[in-house]
Amino acid sequence: MDKSKDNWMVRSESILLRIIAICMMTLIFSQLLLLRDETRSYLSKVDKMEGEQLNTAMPLYADTPLQIKEETTAIKNYQSMLRKSKVILLHMVKPSANAKVYVVVNGKRASDFINGNSKISVYDGDYLEIDASELEQPIQFIIKVPEKDLLSPVDGLIVEGSKGILTVGKIKFKDEY
Structure with a gap:
């Protein structure tokens, strides 16, 4: 076998x-x-194709770099629909007609001080500042919280300074339990 x-x-x-x-x-x-x-x-x-140049209909590179802007979303300010917001009033004590002063939220200009006042919607965790870099003289602002349901900033907070970024602080909501 x-x-x-x-x-x-x-x-x-x-x-x-x-x-x-x-x-x-x-x-x-x-x-x-x-x-x-x-x-x-x-x-x-x-x-048969060896040595021939192959051309494609579209270019292999873009003429300009791709730019994505927040304004191109389908629904503008869609974040406001997802989170609860609170209103803060910022009052400039002595309004300056010739200098430009802005409210800055999270590093972006959100509003300006036309007629010395600015009303702005803020969200929990936002960082609020005032851009007074074009002002030469000292300036004073009063922060008013109409609903009294913020831990920070407190109602009646006075922020003062000159020629620079003035910090209001981080927005903190009171717990709603």
């Missing part, structure tokens, strides 16, 4: 070696045919 297993393995090994030899001969023969111009056109379909 061992002799029949050995014969089967010897026969399968010789068949496998013959198949490998035939495949190698076919590979060498096909590579030799590719060296001739007459047969290369039949064996290689991409040979």
Whole structure:
């Protein structure tokens, strides 16, 4: 019985070696045919395109860099629909007609002081500042919280300074439990 297993393995090994030899001969023969111009056109379909410049309809790079603006959202100020807001009144004690003073929320200009007052909606966690960098003389502001439901800033807070950014602080709501 061992002799029949050995014969089967010897026969399968010789068949496998013959198949490998035939495949190698076919590979060498096909590579030799590719060296001739007459047969290369039949064996290689991409040979006709070799050396030709391929042009695409669209450019591979943008003319200008991509710019995403907050104003391009589908619904402007959509954050106001998601969070609760509170109103804060900022009053400039001595309004200046010629200098520009702005309310800055989270680093962005949100409002200005036309007629010496500014009414602004704020959210929990916002950072409120006043940009008075164009003023030369000292200026004073009073922060009024109409609903009295903020921990910070407190109602009646006085902020004063000159020529710079005046910090009002971080907005903190009272817990509504």
